[in-house]
Amino acid sequence: MLSPSASTFAAAEPALGPPRFELLTLGDELLLGLTANSHLTFIGTELGRRGVQLAHHATLSDGADDIAGQLRASWARGTVVILTGGLGPTCDDRTREAVAATLGEALVHDPAIERAIAERFARFGRPMTPNNRQQAMKFLRGEVLPNPHGTAPGLWLARDGRVLVLLPGPPNELRPMFADHVVPRLVRLGLLAEGEAYVQLRTAGIGESALETKLAPLFVPHGNALCVAYCAHEGFVDVRLSSPDGRLAFAQLEALAAMCAGLLGEDFLCHGRDSLAKICADLLRTRDKRLAVAEAATGGLLASAFSDLCGAHKFFAGGVVCCSNDAKVALLEVPECLLLQHGAVSEECAVAMATAAAERLGADYALAVTGSASPTGSVSPQSGSGDKADGGEENPLGAIYLALHTPHGAWAKKVCWPGARSTVKMRAVNAALDWLRRELLRT
Amino acid sequence: MLSPSASTFAAAEPALGPPRFELLTLGDELLLGLTANSHLTFIGTELGRRGVQLAHHATLSDGADDIAGQLRASWARGTVVILTGGLGPTCDDRTREAVAATLGEALVHDPAIERAIAERFARFGRPMTPNNRQQAMKFLRGEVLPNPHGTAPGLWLARDGRVLVLLPGPPNELRPMFADHVVPRLVRLGLLAEGEAYVQLRTAGIGESALETKLAPLFVPHGNALCVAYCAHEGFVDVRLSSPDGRLAFAQLEALAAMCAGLLGEDFLCHGRDSLAKICADLLRTRDKRLAVAEAATGGLLASAFSDLCGAHKFFAGGVVCCSNDAKVALLEVPECLLLQHGAVSEECAVAMATAAAERLGADYALAVTGSASPTGSVSPQSGSGDKADGGEENPLGAIYLALHTPHGAWAKKVCWPGARSTVKMRAVNAALDWLRRELLRT
Numbered sequence: 077m078l079s080p081s082a083s084t085f086a087a088a089e090p091a092l093g094p095p096r097f098e099l100l101t102l103g104d105e106l107l108l109g110l111t112a113n114s115h116l117t118f119i120g121t122e123l124g125r126r127g128v129q130l131a132h133h134a135t136l137s138d139g140a141d142d143i144a145g146q147l148r149a150s151w152a153r154g155t156v157v158i159l160t161g162g163l164g165p166t167c168d169d170r171t172r173e174a175v176a177a178t179l180g181e182a183l184v185h186d187p188a189i190e191r192a193i194a195e196r197f198a199r200f201g202r203p204m205t206p207n208n209r210q211q212a213m214k215f216l217r218g219e220v221l222p223n224p225h226g227t228a229p230g231l232w233l234a235r236d237g238r239v240l241v242l243l244p245g246p247p248n249e250l251r252p253m254f255a256d257h258v259v260p261r262l263v264r265l266g267l268l269a270e271g272e273a274y275v276q277l278r279t280a281g282i283g284e285s286a287l288e289t290k291l292a293p294l295f296v297p298h299g300n301a302l303c304v305a306y307c308a309h310e311g312f313v314d315v316r317l318s319s320p321d322g323r324l325a326f327a328q329l330e331a332l333a334a335m336c337a338g339l340l341g342e343d344f345l346c347h348g349r350d351s352l353a354k355i356c357a358d359l360l361r362t363r364d365k366r367l368a369v370a371e372a373a374t375g376g377l378l379a380s381a382f383s384d385l386c387g388a389h390k391f392f393a394g395g396v397v398c399c400s401n402d403a404k405v406a407l408l409e410v411p412e413c414l415l416l417q418h419g420a421v422s423e424e425c426a427v428a429m430a431t432a433a434a435e436r437l438g439a440d441y442a443l444a445v446t447g448s449a450s451p452t453g454s455v456s457p458q459s460g461s462g463d464k465a466d467g468g469e470e471n472p473l474g475a476i477y478l479a480l481h482t483p484h485g486a487w488a489k490k491v492c493w494p495g496a497r498s499t500v501k502m503r504a505v506n507a508a509l510d511w512l513r514r515e516l517l518r519t
Numbered sequence: 520m521l522s523p524s525a526s527t528f529a530a531a532e533p534a535l536g537p538p539r540f541e542l543l544t545l546g547d548e549l550l551l552g553l554t555a556n557s558h559l560t561f562i563g564t565e566l567g568r569r570g571v572q573l574a575h576h577a578t579l580s581d582g583a584d585d586i587a588g589q590l591r592a593s594w595a596r597g598t599v600v601i602l603t604g605g606l607g608p609t610c611d612d613r614t615r616e617a618v619a620a621t622l623g624e625a626l627v628h629d630p631a632i633e634r635a636i637a638e639r640f641a642r643f644g645r646p647m648t649p650n651n652r653q654q655a656m657k658f659l660r661g662e663v664l665p666n667p668h669g670t671a672p673g674l675w676l677a678r679d680g681r682v683l684v685l686l687p688g689p690p691n692e693l694r695p696m697f698a699d700h701v702v703p704r705l706v707r708l709g710l711l712a713e714g715e716a717y718v719q720l721r722t723a724g725i726g727e728s729a730l731e732t733k734l735a736p737l738f739v740p741h742g743n744a745l746c747v748a749y750c751a752h753e754g755f756v757d758v759r760l761s762s763p764d765g766r767l768a769f770a771q772l773e774a775l776a777a778m779c780a781g782l783l784g785e786d787f788l789c790h791g792r793d794s795l796a797k798i799c800a801d802l803l804r805t806r807d808k809r810l811a812v813a814e815a816a817t818g819g820l821l822a823s824a825f826s827d828l829c830g831a832h833k834f835f836a837g838g839v840v841c842c843s844n845d846a847k848v849a850l851l852e853v854p855e856c857l858l859l860q861h862g863a864v865s866e867e868c869a870v871a872m873a874t875a876a877a878e879r880l881g882a883d884y885a886l887a888v889t890g891s892a893s894p895t896g897s898v899s900p901q902s903g904s905g906d907k908a909d910g911g912e913e914n915p916l917g918a919i920y921l922a923l924h925t926p927h928g929a930w931a932k933k934v935c936w937p938g939a940r941s942t943v944k945m946r947a948v949n950a951a952l953d954w955l956r957r958e959l960l961r962t
Contacts, residue, residue: 105750107573109563110719110757110792113556116578120552130550132585135559135576138748165728166749205732225937227728246751248938276553285608285670289648305581306609307548308689314553349553369840375826376819379840383818384940394846396839397812397822403837406880407850437849494668495691497827 127273311506447476570716754949869922890919
């Protein structure tokens with residue numbers, strides 16, 4: 077059933093043309109870089125897969141003037157305006173009031189919201205301080221979006237053929253609220269489709285420019301009916317195919333993506349956005365094999381990539397994180413004489429780690445990563461302390477050895493990337509996974 | 520030495536008042552949520568600590584019209600306008616051309632840039648495709664910011680008392696370029712200070728609203744000379760003190776922060792932005808103690824938090840990731856009868872894991888995390904597959920057991936949070952670290 081305000085919307089809709097979505101993320105902490113702005117990623121993805129690309133995104137200060145200025149502009153040109161943040165209990169949470177003042181909406185106290193907040197505090201055994209009450213205000217003509225994961229509910233206002241959505245800042249509150257209460261309302265109003273709107277393929281082992289050069293001939297016949305976009309990540313590149321004016325049907329885009337995949341061979345990872353870990357997990361699962369990992373340079377990230385996946389125990393036997401030589405000996409029984417002769421940052425040590433991890437954990441395959449993820453040129457706050465990351469060995473900065481243990485042998489290789497520690501760690505994780513993937517494809 | 524264009528800037532500067540910084544991040548992949556927008560976090564932080572809060576941030580489509588419209592607005596009101604992305608070799612990289620057309624600047628081919636790009640391809644043994652040449656264009660009247668980590672250099676243009684900076688999109692290229700070439704130029708022009716501009720303290724174990732209620736009396740005497748902002752993260756809350764109009768000196772802000780710290784007692788983590796892992800590492804280091812970890816639910820994230828720190832081998836003995844019962848037995852010799860009687864998601868198993876990790880790795884302290892990080896309400900793409908994350912045990916969704924092993928005993932406790940898997944994992948990591956921190960403070 078449409079609410080009265082949604083009917084107002086439906087009545088005004090035909091005059092508006094294609095809906096325009098704008099996202100305004102609020103918070104001085106975003107502009108000061110104190111919190112990563114994950115809302116754009118999340119909301120952009122959820123809208124994008126349903127055929128809407130955000131037309132504009134702005135990050136604003138908590139100040140009421142900034143909110144008023146940008147909201148006025150976005151409200152004038154947008155169909156759906158989504159604001160995030162500034163709904164909490166503290167003095168810098170002014171979104172509700174600023175929006176009400178700008179749009180001339182009345183705010184009223186809602187006893188049901190206050191009750192839900194009080195119950196939440198009681199459930200967690202914490203006292204409810206009086207400043208929490210400001211979260212119980214709602215727009216007189218609007219709807220309340222319940223928040224089972226926090227105190228501040230979301231607010232929904234449909235007026236003048238437009239929709240305004242206010243969402244709380246914490247991602248664990250915003251995300252389920254968006255999925256459970258905002259998307260269904262937008263679909264119901266015909267502002268969002270439910271089907272997928274573009275085709276994406278993921279590649280590895282080929283750079284962005286070489287990839288474009290290789291694929292371009294496939295795209296020529298479609299001229300400007302086809303929109304192609306490339307996006308490089310740490311160790312893989314995505315290609316996105318869409319037809320903005322709809323001249324190419326979805327099935328044609330899919331057929332084109334299948335041709336790309338054929339042309340790319342082993343450099344093709346998947347259609348969609350599966351992680352390398354997910355792809356390896358699927359390959360292991362279908363072969364009924366299990367993987368173990370032993371990490372120094374990546375320090376737990378490789379294991380974490382697998383344990384993020386459901387049912388991990390079926391294909392992931394476990395891992396050890398052994399940054400010091402002592403740990404390599406204690407957990408993996410890497411021979412001390414090997415560490416003395418070759419050092420921990422060596423092909424020999426990498427192979428010993430992989431093989432030991434496989435044996436100890438009863439796994440068919442094992443990946444090992446040893447070395448230093450802290451080259452010169454790093455801008456991480458930890459750089460420059462003079463410590464070595466990997467047991468104090470001397471080794472060219474940034475050199476990492478990967479090893480792959482399989483039922484038919486074990487190999488090591490050296491890799492080396494510039495960049496910050498976190499970048500190098502991510503690249504090492506993805507390079508190891510891609511090696512495993514190619515090996516599994518051949519068996 | 521100031522370049523000719525920088526002199527132009529200096530001549531026009533006095534008329535401008537306080538400098539206004541705007542950041543425009545370009546890319547359909549950002550609006551579609553395909554890539555996290557880390558540039559706002561990085562550039563916001565770097566500017567914020569030097570006394571500048573970004574006045575505005577917008578994320579734009581790759582389309583030339585969008586770039587022109589927003590750039591015209593930002594250029595009209597801003598002193599420094601920073602654009603990121605769209606400088607690469609592919610057909611959707613149109614920033615250079617769009618900016619030149621909008622501002623009426625001429626683009627010229629720079630043989631030195633092309634040489635550097637060609638050398639980079641040669642060094643990596645990859646063929647240089649012709650589309651790379653568009654990256655060798657620069658503004659006739661501008662400067663080139665070298666890019667040792669990628670192909671596209673940055674571009675710097677100072678004109679009409681304003682600065683325009685174009686930076687490449689990949690974070691590992693943008694970050695060192697910003698630190699090494701943009702910040703020094705802005706400091707030289709007097710647009711950025713070098714000193715810190717606000718005081719931040721970090722807290723744990725107290726919610727945002729209770730924190731404000733507790734600290735508010737300290738702030739009352741300063742009225743609106745003091746600006747206080749709160750920012751909740753997954754397991755800790757930051758408080759930021761600043762004096763926007765400079766009525767409070769930096770030393771007064773520091774004194775106020777010290778009073779907050781005193782009032783908060785053990786709930787005070789640190790001044791600044793150290794991670795809980797860094798704080799624990801420092802406490803371990805000064806006590807000459809080492810930590811081991813054993814993880815199921817957090818699957819490597821706890822180990823990764825430590826191995827991110829330099830010199831980790833001095834205080835971090837290593838870790839094991841054991842999502843399955845088999846791995847708990849193989850790596851930690853957790854007794855099978857214990858697993859049968861109590862299950863893997865139990866206080867008993869958590870304590871056994873922590874103690875075994877400490878013994879096996881010769882550590883003084885150990886943290887263990889066992890349980891499921893996948894409650895209902897999760898919106899992670901992996902949810903709903905019907906698999907259990909932790910060895911297939913039946914257990915209330917989202918229940919996690921933490922254990923802490925110390926030289927004088929071992930304890931376990933149950934924790935439980937709603938939210939997506941990644942949120943719950945992060946909260947579990949931080950809860951475990953905060954427990955260790957409080958224990959170390961008492962010894």
